[in-house]
Amino acid sequence: MSLVRAETLGKVYNTVGVPVPAIRDVSFAIEPGAFVAFVGPSGSGKTTLLNMIGTLDPPTSGKLWVVDTDVSTLGRRHAAEFRGRHLGFVFQDFNLIPVLTAAENIEYPLLMVQRRPAAERRERVHKMLEAVGIVELADKRPDQLSGGQKQRVAVARALVTNPQLVLADEPTANLDSATAHRVIELMRAMKDQFGTTFIFSTHDPRVMAEAEVTFRLTDGSLDQGPPAGSTRHG
């Protein structure tokens, strides 16, 4: 079964009284272990779609399954629990907790979300520090790290709970292209190492090229037909 499946999924924002359709009747499926990019111009609906998959924003029409769960009807508390158990997040602005060291930031979901015992936390944090190659930065605070190093910590934090799916909305937008490339490389290596599915959004063509599967969004709709060089699942 697909890891993510959307059927005529739609989202209309009504914040200023006028309905703004951000996503219009999109249907797609993403298989486990995929490395997927949603691409498209600004305002095309990438963030909206990722937020819906991430159970941060409920759809207004259609159906959406993530990890065998119908997430279109999850309540606030259940959504939080679902995210804590099955999902990892990487943010455009890294969003590390400034008072915690790199290692403690990575530990945070194990401690505050999943409440794992100390020994298990120590072991997993160390494993992640090694996996993303920042063991020597373990005790540094976020303000002592470069952008690329921060995003490595963020990737480690997203993966430390062994989620099935990691969502990254424009993870490289705040990085120079060399660093961006290395972060995407890291995510792909993590996918290979842990079998985690990655979904990210970008409008950087060079980052797009790294994806194994690419979905193009225009004005809230998925473009028909996969672009050259990519496979389309579902």
Next chain:
Amino acid sequence: MVDILRIASRNLWRYSRRTLLTTLLVSLGILAVLLFKGVAGSFKTLMVGQITDSMLGHLQVHRKGYVASIDNLPLNLNLRPPQVERIEAALKSLPAVEAWSARVKFGAMFSNFTETTNIRLVGVEPADEFRTVPLLPGRVSNGSSAGRLLAPGQLLVPELLARGMKVKVGDTVVLVATNKDGSVNGQTFLVAGILASATGPGGRDGYVHIRDARTLLRMAEPEVSEVAIRLRALGEVRPVQRALEATLGGQVNPQGQPAFEVHPWEALTPFATIVRMIDLLTLFMQVMLVAIVLISIMNVMVMAVFERVREIGTIAAIGTKPGRILGLFVAEGLLLGVLGTAVGTAISLGAIWGLNLLKLTYKFGQADNLVLAPTLAAGDVLFIGALAILAAVLASLQPALKASRMDPIQALHHV
């Protein structure tokens, strides 16, 4: 829980200047309350001691209706011997009672053979009286050193009257009294001592031996006007009053009304109002403390939540449950409260210790050179600390709730 506290303490450390300021504010509130409680409490204890230990005792039992006309010293409202026996039996059964004194109170004419005036007198069994109001002997100044303070035939004269009538220790004076049947009787007395005034009702009464009082009043049987009672502890007043009312309450007079009335010292002196004022002020200070803590902690916590909206969005997005986010911010408020309370309590204890070293004195009524000895009961310190910490938690609850209810997407986009 420990982890939440650890993260909370880091956040406090991150804004160390603000944390310091808030801690200081809470400490000052604690200091004000504890100092006031210590000093006012010491003043209150001394004042109550002066009142109860120089004439009133802690409780008094009279025949029903006596206190209502206490200013006339009504001789027809005295207790009869069987009634006195019942009261004494009740008192013997109460372990909280330390001593009691049966008194005959009456008015008389006082003559130094050239002039005559009115005097209010208390007839007492000296040993009982001095055990019941232990400060009384200290009010007596007599030429010779203290031996037996009040033998039959002797009189203790209140100092203002002695001065006005120009009598001194060793003089002979005449007391003339009218008994309840209207018959008049007189007797000579030796002035055995001059009695310094005490503050409050009865503070300017003279003293004679109870046997003389009864002879002077030509009593057919040994009557008693009031029984003054001393307890082992001031805190026993209410329970003993209730116990006495319970045992004596069943006693009725031939008219079917209760025969006795029991009054605590507060009901017998206007100075009890001062004590109530002190208690009220203490309460007011505590309300102020709660207000200070509430306002200062709520203020920092609102700021903390506002500054960390994006951080809240992040931890909510990665699956931190609302309850844990709430706990994180409440823990910060709790830590601030605990920190301020600890610092404030330490300073207060130091200040109280210092005040005791200074041995400040003050005056209450005629009694001066009362040493200010502020003390703090452990219970009071704990109560005030708990109050401040509770207020701190309450103050952080609203901002913490706000944080826990934030929508992750909006919070993440907050700039």
